[in-house]
Amino acid sequence: MPELQLLTADHAPAVLAFERENRTFFAASVPDRGDAFFRDYAARHAALLAEQDTGAIRCHVLVADDGAGGEILGRFNLYDLADGSAELGFRVAQKATGRGLATATVHRxxxxxxxxxxLTRLTANAAKANHASRAVLTRTGFRPTGHEVDLRMGGPGLAYERDLSDIGG
Structure with missing residues (x-):
């Protein structure tokens, strides 16, 4: 099973490769990050690590265990950590889809x-058209809140929440 690791400075080259390799795949279901994201990735990565140092976010990468030299298979991030709650965001490489990795990693x-x-509660948003992400959220016990959200350029989305009180702690 691939390893879930807290994002570090050492992950930068592999994360950039992951984003580049999957750019077209991701853009089919979520807004494209744009050329500036890739051009200025080193600064973006450093900014994420600085924000992580404040405790406001926790960024994770799913690293292959198949001898691929630390290849990133997915990103699983918790944003806006406050008052026992955070928002989950994730993306998985095209070649890693359909194997249950996203579901297993969200459980981890x-x-x-x-x-x-x-944390005692997680929230998440998924584009209405992003059936794969919505399926992962449902399989992992997230419940739709009944609220629609505007995902900026991603169009209309649905809000979800997951109580973590059933998780040992």
């Missing part, structure tokens, strides 16, 4: 969220 992230980060 629940344990981290509850035990390491003292």
């Amino acid at each position: 992230l629940f344990a981290l969220a509850a035990t390491e980060y003292a």
